[in-house]
Amino acid sequence: xxxxxxxxxxxxxxxxxxxxxxxxxxxxxxxxxxxxxxxxxxxxxxxxxxxxxxxxxxxxxxxxxxxxxxxxxxxxxxxxxxxxxxxxxxxxxxxxxxxxxxxxxxxxxxxxxxxxxxxxxxxxxxxxxxxxxxxxxxxxxxxxxxxxxxxxxxxxxxxxxxxxxxxxxxxxxxxxxxxxxxxxxxxxxxxxxxxxxxxxxxxxxxxxxxxxxxxxxxxxxxxxxxxxxxxxxxxxxxxxxxxxxxxxxxxxxxxxxxxxxxxxxxxxxxxxxxxxxxxxxxxxxxxxxxxxxxxxxxxxxxxxxxxxxxxxxxxxxxxxxxxx
Amino acid sequence: xxxxxxxxxxxxxxxxxxxxxxxxxxxxxxxxxxxxxxxxxxxxxxxxxxxxxxxxxxxxxxxxxxxxxxxxxxxxxxxxxxxxxxxxxxxxxxxxxxxxxxxxxxxxxxxxxxxxxxxxxxxxxxxxxxxxxxxxxxxxxxxxxxxxxxxxxxxxxxxxxxxxxxxxxxxxxxxxxxxxxxxxxxxxxxxxxxxxxxxxxxxxxxxxxxxxxxxxxxxxxxxxxxxxxxxxxxxxxxxxxxxxxxxxxxxxxxxxxxxxxxxxxxxxxxxxxxxxxxxxxxxxxxxxxxxxxxxxxxxxxxxxxxxxxxxxxxxxxxxxxxxxxxxxxxxxxxxxxxxxxxxxxxxxxxxxxxxxxxxxxxxxxxxxxxxxxxxxxxxxxxxxxxxxxxxxxxxxxxxxxxxxxxxxxxxxxxxxxxxxxxxxxxxxxxxxxxxxxxxxxxxxxxxxxxxxxxxxxxxxxxxxxxxxxxxxxxxxxxxxxxxxxxxxxxxxxxxxxxxxxxxxxxxxxxxxxxxxxxxxxxxxxxxxxxxxxxxxxxxxxxxxxxx
Numbered sequence: 111x112x113x114x115x116x117x118x119x120x121x122x123x124x125x126x127x128x129x130x131x132x133x134x135x136x137x138x139x140x141x142x143x144x145x146x147x148x149x150x151x152x153x154x155x156x157x158x159x160x161x162x163x164x165x166x167x168x169x170x171x172x173x174x175x176x177x178x179x180x181x182x183x184x185x186x187x188x189x190x191x192x193x194x195x196x197x198x199x200x201x202x203x204x205x206x207x208x209x210x211x212x213x214x215x216x217x218x219x220x221x222x223x224x225x226x227x228x229x230x231x232x233x234x235x236x237x238x239x240x241x242x243x244x245x246x247x248x249x250x251x252x253x254x255x256x257x258x259x260x261x262x263x264x265x266x267x268x269x270x271x272x273x274x275x276x277x278x279x280x281x282x283x284x285x286x287x288x289x290x291x292x293x294x295x296x297x298x299x300x301x302x303x304x305x306x307x308x309x310x311x312x313x314x315x316x317x318x319x320x321x322x323x324x325x326x327x328x329x330x331x332x333x334x335x336x337x338x339x340x341x342x343x344x345x346x347x348x349x350x351x352x353x354x355x356x357x358x359x360x361x362x363x364x365x366x367x368x369x370x371x372x373x374x375x376x377x378x379x380x381x382x383x384x385x386x387x388x389x390x391x392x393x394x395x396x397x398x399x400x401x402x403x404x405x406x407x408x409x410x411x412x413x414x415x416x417x418x419x420x421x422x423x424x425x426x427x428x429x430x431x432x433x434x
Numbered sequence: 435x436x437x438x439x440x441x442x443x444x445x446x447x448x449x450x451x452x453x454x455x456x457x458x459x460x461x462x463x464x465x466x467x468x469x470x471x472x473x474x475x476x477x478x479x480x481x482x483x484x485x486x487x488x489x490x491x492x493x494x495x496x497x498x499x500x501x502x503x504x505x506x507x508x509x510x511x512x513x514x515x516x517x518x519x520x521x522x523x524x525x526x527x528x529x530x531x532x533x534x535x536x537x538x539x540x541x542x543x544x545x546x547x548x549x550x551x552x553x554x555x556x557x558x559x560x561x562x563x564x565x566x567x568x569x570x571x572x573x574x575x576x577x578x579x580x581x582x583x584x585x586x587x588x589x590x591x592x593x594x595x596x597x598x599x600x601x602x603x604x605x606x607x608x609x610x611x612x613x614x615x616x617x618x619x620x621x622x623x624x625x626x627x628x629x630x631x632x633x634x635x636x637x638x639x640x641x642x643x644x645x646x647x648x649x650x651x652x653x654x655x656x657x658x659x660x661x662x663x664x665x666x667x668x669x670x671x672x673x674x675x676x677x678x679x680x681x682x683x684x685x686x687x688x689x690x691x692x693x694x695x696x697x698x699x700x701x702x703x704x705x706x707x708x709x710x711x712x713x714x715x716x717x718x719x720x721x722x723x724x725x726x727x728x729x730x731x732x733x734x735x736x737x738x739x740x741x742x743x744x745x746x747x748x749x750x751x752x753x754x755x756x757x758x759x760x761x762x763x764x765x766x767x768x769x770x771x772x773x774x775x776x777x778x779x780x781x782x783x784x785x786x787x788x789x790x791x792x793x794x795x796x797x798x799x800x801x802x803x804x805x806x807x808x809x810x811x812x813x814x815x816x817x818x819x820x821x822x823x824x825x826x827x828x829x830x831x832x833x834x835x836x837x838x839x840x841x842x843x844x845x846x847x848x849x850x851x852x853x854x855x856x857x858x859x860x861x862x863x864x865x866x867x868x869x870x871x872x873x874x875x876x877x878x879x880x881x882x883x884x885x886x887x888x889x890x891x892x893x894x895x896x897x898x899x900x901x902x903x904x905x906x907x908x909x910x911x912x913x914x915x916x917x918x919x920x921x922x923x924x925x926x927x928x929x930x931x932x933x934x935x936x937x938x939x940x941x942x943x944x945x946x947x948x949x950x951x952x953x954x955x956x957x958x959x960x961x962x963x964x965x966x967x968x969x970x971x972x973x974x975x976x977x978x979x980x981x
């Protein structure tokens with residue numbers, strides 16, 4: 111009762127004093143994505159600028175490399191050795207590189223080493239990973255420790271050279287593959303992947319009469335395409351980029367891979383200070399357009415491969431990272 | 435100074451241990467290179483007093499247009515002789531393959547099966563010359579590994595900055611003394627044509643274990659200037675003091691136009707204007723490092739001022755030697771430091787630039803008068819022959835002799851330029867490399883044996899004349915290193931690392947990050963870290979060489 115009276119008096123005093131306030135408009139609900147409000151216009155603009163700058167930081171050097179490689183040598187020299195936009199389309203640098211036969215041969219060597227090396231490495235690594243993923247396998251712990259040891263300590267240049275020499279691989283392309291056939295890191299990643307395959311699946315295969323080889327090849331490998339793609343990419347990139355083992359093990363420069371040939375064009379004279387110019391830098395480095403052209407040649411194959419493997423990449427890497 | 439190790443003492447482990455140091459240095463970004471200072475180029479000073487250098491018998495078969503001098507200034511040729519002399523009658527090889535290992539600074543050539551030059555070289559040598567090439571920056575690593583693996587080829591270039599060179603050569607290299615010492619060298623007339631000052635780097639324990647790759651004075655670093663660009667601004671006179679140079683640099687620098695006077699702080703040039711010693715100063719058998727002198731601090735202060743005044747490309751400390759060359763060629767810098775050997779190379783690279791012209795600064799005194807150019811080592815490196823060569827040693831020496839045939843001979847023409855019509859065309863009597871053949875001739879053969887350098891740039895008589903005249907103006911007042919050819923094991927093992935630390939402080943000072951007084955502490959660290967030991971070893975070697 112008291113309440114009603116109070117209400118009435120409020121209403122009457124309001125009517126006599128000032129106009130009744132209009133009810134507030136219904137609050138506009140902001141759209142959300144997964145429960146998170148999208149950023150405002152300013153934030154989006156800032157993000158756009160930052161992302162554009164980040165992309166430019168990646169793309170511009172590539173653009174510069176490409177442009178320098180197809181510019182006329184005079185234009186490049188006038189601009190201090192590096193241009194962002196070419197003056198003409200001049201493929202003289204590529205002609206110069208590819209005409210001698212050295213680079214094409216080096217490309218073939220790198221291609222062989224990368225393909226053969228990656229396939230063999232995948233085969234060996236997955237076998238080892240599978241064995242290490244089976245609890246109770248003979249010598250598993252010792253083997254695992256050895257793999258981990260190889261992650262922490264590398265054998266060093268001279269001991270590696272002595273081993274390669276003793277097994278007769280000096281001046282053989284296999285010297286570029288065999289010593290780096292297994293990477294401890296990749297073994298750990300693939301072992302983690304194999305470990306998460308339900309043991310019931312393997313048990314049922316075993317009950318159906320499958321041997322270890324069949325389980326490995328018909329069940330484990332088909333389930334591991336993502337991690338195999340990622341590890342394959344790791345191996346391929348490392349085989350493609352390797353140059354130091356070729357430097358040590360290959361006396362015949364006709365067998366050099368592309369990266370080592372590239373080194374003689376680009377890096378050879380690049381690490382010198384004024385005091386060191388004498389003696390070491392006895393010849394002018396090649397024209398920048400030639401240096402950049404050979405960089406393009408070395409980059410393109412890996413750039414072509416990446417997009418095809420990208421979809422596997424996150425999944426494969428995350429598996430190793432989380433389950434390792 | 436150093437007792438020689440026996441072959442047993444020079445074990446793989448010993449060398450490997452030292453090599454790890456070398457490799458660690460290499461990993462640190464090339465401080466090894468600083469161990470390539472003249473003092474580290476090899477040479478057992480203690481033994482030089484006892485040993486007999488090979489006689490110097492100048493080759494007189496070709497007459498230069500301007501004659502070189504005893505100061506190491508090379509002969510000048512305006513054009514290649516019309517009828518090159520065939521200096522050797524028969525092929526030096528024995529029909530069997532010869533293996534070898536060298537560094538290279540050039541892009542790698544095609545393999546022998548696709549390389550007409552290499553095939554012809556083998557035919558002329560009478561042996562298949564198998565050359566294992568390694569990029570110059572990686573050569574010390576390769577060399578250390580090959581030595582440790584006991585896989586040295588028949589002929590090998592000793593890596594600049596390699597450890598334990600005297601011990602290594604005595605253990606692994608053939609002793610050449612009886613073949614080359616004194617008058618015995620006359621059987622190899624082109625090795626005899628290598629000046630005596632280069633041979634000191636090839637002698638260890640009084641005996642000859644290697645042959646030198648001579649470079650005369652071409653390894654001296656000078657301050658180049660863009661004569662064409664300066665002339666366009668009406669500037670022709672040389673600066674006569676540091677202050678004049680700095681004023682000129684200020685006048686030329688235009689950061690808004692992306693142009694600076696200098697590619698980098700010319701600290702060595704400034705030091706030379708202050709008569710800072712070339713590496714070491716010797717007084718009564720006692721050595722003082724250039725870094726210990728008060729003049730060096732003055733040079734640092736002057737360099738710091740130059741950088742602060744904005745006359746140096748601001749990217750100088752992040753750039754490398756190749757970029758300096760590009761800036762200089764592009765005309766975004768008017769002055770740059772480089773070795774004498776770059777003089778003709780700049781013209782070759784600038785082909786197509788109308789009116790391109792360079793010259794070099796003389797070395798004025800800091801406050802007027804005369805400074806003193808640091809004369810570079812006369813030896814690039816040394817080349818040794820496998821100890822297991824046996825009776826093939828003479829064949830190897832004859833091959834080296836063939837490879838050292840001097841300018842003007844038919845052998846030299848082929849060695850440097852290849853075959854007419856395939857690798858070069860004649861313009862008058864001068865060989866002009868053809869695009870199709872130019873990549874084939876860079877086998878690194880100039881690091882197996884080489885003739886004394888000459889000044890020669892086809893069709894550019896004025897250029898070589900200008901270089902010759904500049905040399906004659908500057909070199910008489912130049913300073914050679916008092917420890918040239920002397921060997922200090924500590925310098926080889928630690929010198930690069932110590933030098934790197936000093937350079938780091940030097941660069942901080944030049945960029946204004948540290949005061950010049952920081953130099954004193956840096957030098958103190960250098961002394962305690964091994965500098966004093968290097969000094970002691972070099973003083974000992976110096977005393978022995980004078981005994």
